[in-house]
Amino acid sequence: MSDSTATTTARLRVGSVAIPSVATIAIPLLLLAPALWNGYPLLQYDTGGYLARWYEGYLVPSRSTVFGLYLHFGEPWQFWTNLAMQAVATLWVLWTTLRVFGVTTHFRRLAIGLTLIATTALPWLASMLLTDIFAGLSVLTLVLLVAFSERTSWLEKLLLFAFTAFAAATHTGTFGVLLGLCLAALLFKPFLGARLSWAGIARGFAAVAVSAAMLLAANFALSGKLAWTPGGAGVTFGRMLQDGIVARYLNDHCDQVKLKLCPYRNELPATADDFLWGNSMFNTLGRFEGMDDEMRFIAVNALKAYPLWQAKAALIATLQQLTQVATGEGTNGWLPHTYGIIERYLPDQARAMRNARQQHWDINFAAVNTVHVPVALGSMLLLLTILGHATWRRRLDDVTLLAGTVALALLGNAFICGVVSGPHDRYGARMVWLSTFVVLIVVARWFAARERFRPQGLFARKASTPSL
Structure with a gap:
């Protein structure tokens, strides 16, 4: 072996080790960049209601006790452990999904992760003490659990199940979306045939059932009432x-x-x-x-x-919710209830919380959304294009199944949140990054397919030329 060949081989080996190592460290840190820059985990209007569940001992509308307990365990470390778990979970879900869908090169995984961080709400969701980061991630874990479990190990199946169940228990809207996807799988099973197994569908329903039991148990433990979140x-x-x-x-x-x-x-x-x-x-x-x-x-x-009026209002609310996708709603410097809860129950953190940039109105979400909103809306249009192309070609492959699931999740989320709570940007931003993720997977697979069929250099072209 020549010196130049040995040098090239050594560089490739170093690169094959360096890229995944850099990604494993850099992606979680970049996911938490907003919180690190802020100096304290990002807060939202609803954060205080979740934090108070451990201390107040009664149920509050739309505030999951399961998520409240999750936050409580991170209190001794100013919730940085919660954010660390959110960042690591995000990395794990993204990397597992990319592996399952054939995006195997470390460079492409890193490129997709960096693109999501730069152009979507994902790092802001991971940096926040709120349930929203789990809404989109749980759609991916449910897809892997139901439709692609044969490509995962038994340990991954166990983790996917546990994560899906926990995520569904953190918010009623997330629970509704995941339950709706399981029902959709049951409905489409006759048309999808072997692509969906009865065992996979059963795993999905079991995860949702466990999440319901988890929420009821937490509500009973904290309030003495065996009841759903009011x-x-x-x-x-x-x-x-x-x-x-x-x-x-x-x-x-x-x-x-x-x-x-x-x-x-x-x-x-x-x-x-x-x-x-x-x-x-x-x-x-x-x-x-x-x-x-x-x-x-x-x-x-x-x-x-007024059934017709209600139906018209529901349709309008759903369509409005689909287009309301801006990042940062409810994450500003005026959060009196959340501030009050922290100062009352966690007084040792009050100073760090008050000194954070968010509390001084230093976050410019208007600038952030000059990128996030066009990317979100454009990604949804491209998602429809992917589904339309697959329908026209009458081809149902793995990515089409993923795209269809994400489209159903976005529609279900828009219907549940828009009709029940009214349209809000927060509800759209927590899910719409999934469409960008699917588009990036399609792009990565397209490049991989081109490389497989591209002649490798001058000698490959000569070898393919027939002699006269």
Whole structure:
């Protein structure tokens, strides 16, 4: 072997070791770059409600006790252990998915990871004390668990199952999306044949069932009540209020039914957020404890009274939610409830929290979204193009199955969040990065296919030329 050949071989060996080593260290650090720059984990409107579950011992609407316990275990280290677990979990899910879908070169994996970090909400989700990072990742783990488990080891199957179950228990919206995907798998099984096994579908349903048991157990342990996380009726009522349906129902029925809101029917706030979380009559009437039964009554009966209006409002809300994908909603310097919870229950962290850049309004999400929003919307269009091309070619391969699952997840997320809670950018941003990920997988596989069929240099071209 010549010196030059030996040198080249040595460089290739060093590169084959260096790239995965760099990726293993660099990707998690870059995923946590927003929090590291901030000086403290990023906070959001809802963070305080989750943190308080351990201390307050009662159930609060839309605040999972499972996620509250997860945060509690990271309190001694100012939650940096939580962020570290989120970053490592993100790296593991991304790398496992890329391996399963044939993106095996370390350079391409690193390139995909860096592209996601630079152009999507992924690092902001990983750097935040919120359930949102688990929403998108759990779609990928469910896909691997249900449709591609034969390409994973028994340990990976166990981890995929555990992660999916935990993620579903952290937020009712995530639970609904994953349950919907399992039902879709059951529905499409006759058409997909061997691509979906009954055992895989059973694993998906089992993971969702375990998540439900996990949530019920956590609720019972912390509150003494064997109950689901409350708040569904109130949140749905808020969306109907925002659409004008509640005001119409009160005007049409207050002469027949005595309701607490009747005297306020001409003073209702314009948005659900103003009603539920602002200084509205909702506070005067006892908030969820005093209004839950009435909000449920109005929501159910308004659905019966105005079915066409409700259907139109649901369609509009779903379409609006699909387009609301900006990063950073609710992550700013005005979070009085979250600040209050930290100062009350974690006073030793109050100074670090108050000194963080977020609390000084130093995060410019407008600049961030000049990149994130076009990439998100463009990726969804490309996702539809991938599915359209596969349909036209009548070809169902692995990537098409993944693309179809992600499309269903985005649609299901938009329907659940848009119809129940009303459209919010936060709900879109936590899932839409999946479409960018699928597009990057397609691009990587295209380059790999070109390389397989490309002649390797001058000698390959000469060898392929027939002699005369």
